[in-house]
Amino acid sequence: MRSAIVEARDVEKSFGAVRAVHGFSLQVADGEILALLGPNGAGKSTVVRMLMKVILPDRGSVVYRLAGAEPAPPGRAQLGYLPEERGLYQDVPVQRMLVYFGTLRGMTRAAASRAATNWLERLGLAERARDPVKSLSKGNQQKVQFIVAVLHGPRFVVLDEPFSGLDPLNQDLFVRLVRELRDDGATVLFSAHQMQLVERLADRLILMQGGRAVLEGTVPALGERWGAGSRLILRVADARPVDFLAAHPAVERIESALNGEVRLRLRPQAPLSALLRDAGARLDITSLHSEQVTLHDIYVETVGAALEPAAGEATETAVEVGA
Amino acid sequence: MSDTRTVLEVAWWEFRRFVKPRQQLITLLLTLVGGGVGWGVSELGKRNRPSAEIAVIGVEHLPVAASPDSSLTFVPHRPDEELALRKAVGRRELGGLLLIRGADTAELVVAKEPTWRSTLERALAAARQRAKLQQADLAPEALADLLAPPHLDVTFHEAGRGPTTQGARLVAMLAAVFVILGVFTGAAYVFASVTGEKQQRVTEQIVSTIPSQAWIDGKILGLSAVSLVSVLNMAAAVVLLLVGRSIARGGGGVPPGFGDPWAIVLTVVFTLLGFLFWLSFVAAVAATVDDPHTSTRAPLMFIPALCGGPAGFALGNPDSVLVRVLGVFPLTSWAVAPVRLALTDVQAWEVVLAIALLVAGIWVLRRMAGTIFRSAMLMYGKEPSWREMRRWMREA
Numbered sequence: 001m002r003s004a005i006v007e008a009r010d011v012e013k014s015f016g017a018v019r020a021v022h023g024f025s026l027q028v029a030d031g032e033i034l035a036l037l038g039p040n041g042a043g044k045s046t047v048v049r050m051l052m053k054v055i056l057p058d059r060g061s062v063v064y065r066l067a068g069a070e071p072a073p074p075g076r077a078q079l080g081y082l083p084e085e086r087g088l089y090q091d092v093p094v095q096r097m098l099v100y101f102g103t104l105r106g107m108t109r110a111a112a113s114r115a116a117t118n119w120l121e122r123l124g125l126a127e128r129a130r131d132p133v134k135s136l137s138k139g140n141q142q143k144v145q146f147i148v149a150v151l152h153g154p155r156f157v158v159l160d161e162p163f164s165g166l167d168p169l170n171q172d173l174f175v176r177l178v179r180e181l182r183d184d185g186a187t188v189l190f191s192a193h194q195m196q197l198v199e200r201l202a203d204r205l206i207l208m209q210g211g212r213a214v215l216e217g218t219v220p221a222l223g224e225r226w227g228a229g230s231r232l233i234l235r236v237a238d239a240r241p242v243d244f245l246a247a248h249p250a251v252e253r254i255e256s257a258l259n260g261e262v263r264l265r266l267r268p269q270a271p272l273s274a275l276l277r278d279a280g281a282r283l284d285i286t287s288l289h290s291e292q293v294t295l296h297d298i299y300v301e302t303v304g305a306a307l308e309p310a311a312g313e314a315t316e317t318a319v320e321v322g323a
Numbered sequence: 324m325s326d327t328r329t330v331l332e333v334a335w336w337e338f339r340r341f342v343k344p345r346q347q348l349i350t351l352l353l354t355l356v357g358g359g360v361g362w363g364v365s366e367l368g369k370r371n372r373p374s375a376e377i378a379v380i381g382v383e384h385l386p387v388a389a390s391p392d393s394s395l396t397f398v399p400h401r402p403d404e405e406l407a408l409r410k411a412v413g414r415r416e417l418g419g420l421l422l423i424r425g426a427d428t429a430e431l432v433v434a435k436e437p438t439w440r441s442t443l444e445r446a447l448a449a450a451r452q453r454a455k456l457q458q459a460d461l462a463p464e465a466l467a468d469l470l471a472p473p474h475l476d477v478t479f480h481e482a483g484r485g486p487t488t489q490g491a492r493l494v495a496m497l498a499a500v501f502v503i504l505g506v507f508t509g510a511a512y513v514f515a516s517v518t519g520e521k522q523q524r525v526t527e528q529i530v531s532t533i534p535s536q537a538w539i540d541g542k543i544l545g546l547s548a549v550s551l552v553s554v555l556n557m558a559a560a561v562v563l564l565l566v567g568r569s570i571a572r573g574g575g576g577v578p579p580g581f582g583d584p585w586a587i588v589l590t591v592v593f594t595l596l597g598f599l600f601w602l603s604f605v606a607a608v609a610a611t612v613d614d615p616h617t618s619t620r621a622p623l624m625f626i627p628a629l630c631g632g633p634a635g636f637a638l639g640n641p642d643s644v645l646v647r648v649l650g651v652f653p654l655t656s657w658a659v660a661p662v663r664l665a666l667t668d669v670q671a672w673e674v675v676l677a678i679a680l681l682v683a684g685i686w687v688l689r690r691m692a693g694t695i696f697r698s699a700m701l702m703y704g705k706e707p708s709w710r711e712m713r714r715w716m717r718e719a
Contacts, residue, residue, distance in 0.1 A: 052531040053531065054531045076532055076533065079531070081528065081532070083527040083528055085524045085527050086524060087520075087523050087524030087525035087527065087528055088523065088525060089520075089523060089525060090523055091340075092340065100332070101528070101532070104329065104332060104333075104529070104532045104533050105532060148528065
């Protein structure tokens with residue numbers, strides 16, 4: 001792993017009686033795209049706000065090393081932030097507002113104006129530069145909000161739920177833009193709950209649940225650690241027991257066996273021929289297909305287990321009984 | 324980027340958001356037109372004062388006479404005309420019928436309560452006084468001497484000082500009106516700016532970018548400048564109107580009382596400091612407001628008005644001990660001191676102390692406002708309690 005430019009150490013934050021984040025740590029490596037993934041209320045935005053010094057942690061610390069190996073407070077030009085709470089001056093022309101935010105980040109007016117013009121052209125908004133923000137569509141306002149975060153060429157960009165409210169085309173656009181930012185030397189941390197976008201974009205992810213990190217790593221590494229590999233789905237014509245499959249060396253576990261459909265989680269690199277032969281000998285298989293385990297599966301299983309451990313246990317028990 | 328540059332950037336942003344040249348020009352023109360129309364109506368009113376003809380029966384008992392500038396005309400009649408005159412009053416052909424029965428008794432017959440009643444009563448009182456003095460059998464010279472006012476020569480200790488002129492009173496009144504109006508205008512801008520930013524959800528973006536103290540300082544500075552421009556705009560309109568009126572009356576242009584440049588400079592200083600003081604207060608209050616339509620904090624906005632009120636006392640008695648104290652006390656000095664400067668001698672130490680206390684008050688208030696602003700601006704859906712605000716200040 002490259003050197004960490006941002007580090008949160010064991011941070012905690014409570015709001016009244018609600019413990020939003022506890023015992024959370026992260027390291028953001030220079031030049032990576034790190035995703036904070038988690039359901040609503042997992043504590044992602046609270047972590048982001050603490051990283052951006054919008055709120056201070058009750059315990060723990062956030063350390064920046066943007067200017068060298070030694071910890072130092074970040075300069076405002078080094079940070080870019082797209083808050084979850086979108087907000088723009090609605091009655092002000094787009095270009096003027098962008099220049100204002102650029103100057104607050106330390107740019108001269110001339111440099112901010114040039115950068116704003118470039119970004120507006122890049123995002124197809126050049127002709128709207130003199131229009132008041134309120135005249136733009138929601139999607140275009142989100143593009144402007146994105147420009148506010150990156151106008152000044154920050155070293156570390158934090159995007160809180162950048163894809164929310166975007167149509168698929170604009171989601172693709174934002175994925176491309178974030179990759180370009182990384183290619184230009186920026187480090188990006190973003191929070192999201194759209195798994196396929198995280199899978200496409202993130203070099204590494206941290207899955208949060210209940211204010212804690214419950215899973216961390218690169219997408220392939222997580223897949224491997226999770227059991228990776230694939231899933232085999234069999235359609236069977238009769239109601240014969242399938243529990244013998246659980247003992248098969250190629251099968252990690254039976255995920256479900258309901259309504260003539262048996263879903264098997266396979267062990268990594270498991271040889272399938274013996275499994276298919278044994279299953280075919282004892283079951284009347286009408287169709288079969290396989291699929292890769294996705295981040296969605298990891299997310300649902302991890303978060304589901306953390307959210308409802310009792311329900312999770314009950315499901316597994318039901319499978320065993322059914323099997 | 325230094326905080327000073329940030330403050331100036333924010334100030335310039337706020338100034339440009341709220342000062343629109345076309346609007347200022349329209350305000351100037353409307354003030355001129357409104358003032359011109361008001362003055363014209365007042366002049367017309369003076370020239371066409373409604374006069375009343377009053378028929379008098381029994382003038383031999385009390386020789387009532389109207390003063391030269393009075394709107395009343397007294398016309399003597401015979402007693403046998405009373406009935407006809409009463410009917411004329413009923414038909415509104417006569418303003419009234421005055422039946423004088425003796426030096427001490429009279430009856431006034433009118434169709435409705437007359438607006439000139441007090442004028443008539445003064446005329447009757449004067450006539451009665453003359454009648455009583457004549458009954459005392461005084462010589463005309465003695466009578467004239469008795470009624471003449473004493474002659475009073477006023478000598479000023481300092482050469483060059485003259486009596487308090489009408490112009491000086493006008494300047495004092497305008498100073499008070501403009502400084503209070505400026506604080507109100509600024510308060511309205513601050514309230515609109517802060518609650519607008521909360522409602523447009525831009526606060527998190529800005530708080531993550533610049534120190535909240537720099538944000539509030541820039542906001543207060545910029546909006547104080549906006550208030551100053553508004554006040555100067557109105558002041559320019561008033562000066563133009565006064566000059567126009569003076570020229571129309573054959574005067575020399577600028578009315579007297581606008582002469583002391585030092586007092587004008589100090590008035591501008593107190594005005595600006597007053598803006599900074601109260602706009603800091605209003606910014607802190609506005610930051611705690613979640614919804615301006617339903618907030619219970621709105622009555623706090625009247626505190627500046629209460630503190631501007633003593634300017635009225637100062638107009639009446641600029642040298643009383645109370646007014647002198649209020650002229651130094653930072654909650655009121657911004658409004659009282661300009662009035663005293665226009666009307667009376669203000670000691671140098673009073674001016675220095677008032678400015679020092681006001682500056683210290685601004686420093687304390689802006690720090691408190693910055694602390695409240697920092698936390699309150701990020702609160703949505705509820706307003707912070709007084710206890711929470713006290714805790715923020717303690718923690719700060």
